Amino acid sequence: MMGRTHMMLGALTGALLESQAPGLGVLEGILIGAIGGLVPDLDHPNSKATRSIAPIALGGSRRNSMVLMSLGVMALAWQGHLPYDGVMAIACWLLVAALSKHRGITHSLIGLLSATYAVHTWLGASWIIFAVGYASHLFADMLTDRGVPLLWPLQLDFSIPTGFSTGRFWSTFVEKWIQMGCILYIGWILVPHLEQLLRLAEAQLLTTF
């Protein structure tokens, strides 16, 4: 599926689950859910997620950039220049994702659990939103004919037979409608928060000018 579809589905789960993490604002919930929805495709050299964190393709491949970046961060954390607990697990996870084939370990339950563990230091109680956003990606990919290896390392692809095949004209059309539906639903969820969001924007403007 398209990165934008995964991002929108993740954002929707974030908007729906934001109340599960005490003290979290709805916008933060949407952001964490969207990130969770994008992360599994860090195993693809040209996915939206990979292009976001590795904008430069070293030696013609963004995988090289991710490997170098992960190793650099690991070295800095090892030497105490970065917080070891919060950074080392994330860098290790990124390294594994960069070296994996597409729809391998990152599209499995092990990938979901290890990624959630890696980010829990930063996310606190909102780890649940990240995890559900991530799970929404696996579920959406299960709706495609290729499926996902949920029980990796077992080479067994799980899919829900919908006949959905990515890249075709009609599947792109359906995905556009899914994206539009997510945007409208998120907008609907945001309506009760409008006053709070306007106050936030006003405070931001006052601090900027």
Ligand SMILES: [Zn+2]
């Ligand atoms: Zn995927």
